[in-house]
Amino acid sequence: MLDTQSALLTVNQMTEADRLTIAAGTAEEVLMERAGASVAREIIKAWPPCRVAVLCGPGNNGGDGFVVARHLADAGWDVQVGVLGPRDRLKGAAAHHARLWSGLTAPLTPAVLDSADLIVDAIFGAGLSRALDGPVAELLAIAARTAPIIAIDVPSGVIADSGEASGAVAAKLTVTFFRKKPGHLLLPARHFCGKVVVADIGIPPSVLDMISPQTFENDPILWRGHFPILSGDGNKFTRGHALVWGGYRMTGAARLAARGAARAGAGLTTVTCPEVALGVYATALTSIMVQPLGDQASFVKLLADERITGLLIGPGAGVGEQTRESVLAMLATGRPTVLDADALTSFQSDPETLMASISGPCVLTPHNGEFARLFDPCGDKLLRTRAAARRSGAVIVLKGADTVIAAPDGRAIINSNAPPTLATAGSGDVLAGIILGLLAQGMEPFLAAAAAVWLHGEAARTFGPGLIAEDLPDLLPKVLGTLFSQI
Numbered sequence: 001m002l003d004t005q006s007a008l009l010t011v012n013q014m015t016e017a018d019r020l021t022i023a024a025g026t027a028e029e030v031l032m033e034r035a036g037a038s039v040a041r042e043i044i045k046a047w048p049p050c051r052v053a054v055l056c057g058p059g060n061n062g063g064d065g066f067v068v069a070r071h072l073a074d075a076g077w078d079v080q081v082g083v084l085g086p087r088d089r090l091k092g093a094a095a096h097h098a099r100l101w102s103g104l105t106a107p108l109t110p111a112v113l114d115s116a117d118l119i120v121d122a123i124f125g126a127g128l129s130r131a132l133d134g135p136v137a138e139l140l141a142i143a144a145r146t147a148p149i150i151a152i153d154v155p156s157g158v159i160a161d162s163g164e165a166s167g168a169v170a171a172k173l174t175v176t177f178f179r180k181k182p183g184h185l186l187l188p189a190r191h192f193c194g195k196v197v198v199a200d201i202g203i204p205p206s207v208l209d210m211i212s213p214q215t216f217e218n219d220p221i222l223w224r225g226h227f228p229i230l231s232g233d234g235n236k237f238t239r240g241h242a243l244v245w246g247g248y249r250m251t252g253a254a255r256l257a258a259r260g261a262a263r264a265g266a267g268l269t270t271v272t273c274p275e276v277a278l279g280v281y282a283t284a285l286t287s288i289m290v291q292p293l294g295d296q297a298s299f300v301k302l303l304a305d306e307r308i309t310g311l312l313i314g315p316g317a318g319v320g321e322q323t324r325e326s327v328l329a330m331l332a333t334g335r336p337t338v339l340d341a342d343a344l345t346s347f348q349s350d351p352e353t354l355m356a357s358i359s360g361p362c363v364l365t366p367h368n369g370e371f372a373r374l375f376d377p378c379g380d381k382l383l384r385t386r387a388a389a390r391r392s393g394a395v396i397v398l399k400g401a402d403t404v405i406a407a408p409d410g411r412a413i414i415n416s417n418a419p420p421t422l423a424t425a426g427s428g429d430v431l432a433g434i435i436l437g438l439l440a441q442g443m444e445p446f447l448a449a450a451a452a453v454w455l456h457g458e459a460a461r462t463f464g465p466g467l468i469a470e471d472l473p474d475l476l477p478k479v480l481g482t483l484f485s486q487i
């Protein structure tokens with residue numbers, strides 16, 4: 001199992017974590033007290049005492065709200081509490097904490113927001129089961145124009161499992177409990193969460209042994225121990241040999257990928273390209289070797305070289321029969337293979353053939369458009385990436401600001417460190433190359449894909465504004481240096 005420190009819990013898994021903790025002797029009221037107290041603590045840390053409106057819903061999220069109200073009032077804050085529906089309909093721990101609130105409550109209308117300097121959104125959390133209805137959505141829209149919002153667990157309207165966010169408004173701060181939920185990372189919900197703080201409410205991490213989470217936030221802790229480390233007695237042949245299939249006119253894409261592979265640590269990197277493009281590739285590449293592609297038979301012969309340990313096709317490959325044939329020839333070797341861009345689109349009229357040909361370690365790196373050409377685009381991003389991995393037998397990297405990496409066995413990782421500067425021509429080619437470089441060194445495909453996505457994001461973050469794809473490979477040494485100096 002992957003390290004559960006960065007696990008993301010579904011609503012059902014979080015409920016189970018609560019249940020196991022309660023069964024082991026912590027009362028639900030105590031968990032709610034700790035949850036609300038932790039939110040109040042974060043608020044007091046970040047804002048000076050002011051007038052705060054606490055908006056409480058009909059469930060346990062509302063119960064947390066009453067705890068926040070009590071703690072802030074005890075600390076001398078001016079607190080207004082608004083409650084959705086009759087207060088006597090609150091149940092269990094929420095009813096208990098509503099009773100401990102000795103101040104007034106008002107109905108949940110815009111009047112509660114009058115002169116508020118800060119707003120606590122405790123309307124709905126994990127229990128939101130349908131889209132927000134009119135009055136609550138309207139109230140939130142007014143709240144968003146009135147003052148900064150602090151959301152408890154998730155902003156109301158966010159579906160914690162899927163990242164949908166109908167009717168939600170942007171919070172400045174979201175305080176969640178024990179572990180993050182997929183909705184804190186997936187778009188569009190992530191944009192509504194603001195800064196996310198995870199509070200410890202005394203749920204022991206050991207409950208996760210029983211829950212076996214399958215979804216994680218991308219973090220080096222998941223894959224650092226599997227990263228290819230150079231051995232003292234190694235040579236360039238023991239560090240893997242990465243082969244990139246280079247196309248003709250769009251030669252930049254394969255060159256970027258090859259540099260990504262080399263910087264990710266492949267001992268040897270070769271671009272094989274049509275004779276006519278040899279000059280272009282050779283002029284632009286120095287340590288990376290260039291080989292003429294020849295006809296299909298000579299490509300198959302090249303692939304028979306056992307020293308080649310990782311293959312990539314797609315960047316600048318061109319959509320068509322030659323790319324299709326080359327993909328199938330690569331997959332037939334059973335060696336670790338990355339399929340990107342045109343290699344994926346070349347199968348849009350016949351995805352079945354592609355799926356049937358994947359038997360070895362394989363990573364597909366589609367963006368949304370390429371994904372929809374091969375797979376069912378329905379369902380939230382986590383769901384559809386998982387389904388595609390299961391269907392293809394490959395690791396799927398569904399790219400975007402919230403890239404999801406899914407393995408055929410159901411594990412999934414959501415990436416959260418990619419800055420918007422990565423939305424630039426050629427950045428996907430470099431990513432495919434980094435994955436290739438790691439695969440060529442023998443790293444497990446799922447973890448190699450996760451590591452590459454993280455390194456790619458971190459490289460861009462390190463650089464800042466003005467980034468172009470060419471910068472990315474050369475930023476890897478610094479990122480890797482920082483990462484491994486921390487061990």
Ligand SMILES: NC(=O)C1=CN([C@@H]2O[C@H](COP(=O)(O)OP(=O)(O)OC[C@H]3O[C@@H](n4cnc5c(N)ncnc54)[C@H](O)[C@@H]3O)[C@@H](O)[C@H]2O)[C@@H](O)CC1
Nearest residue numbers: 018031032035059060061124125126127128129130131153
């Ligand atoms: N279970 C526990 O032990 C703990 C739970 N905690 C809090 O409890 C929350 C979950 O509580 P609940 O499961 O009670 O769920 P919520 O409080 O999120 O909401 C559930 C209530 O809202 C109603 N509802 C759902 N969608 C609606 C909609 N669109 N319009 C109108 N009403 C709607 C439901 O019928 C139910 O009454 C978490 O988000 C967290 O804030 C924390 O106190 C930590 C401990």
Ligand SMILES: [K+]
Nearest residue numbers: 121124154156
């Ligand atoms: K909330």
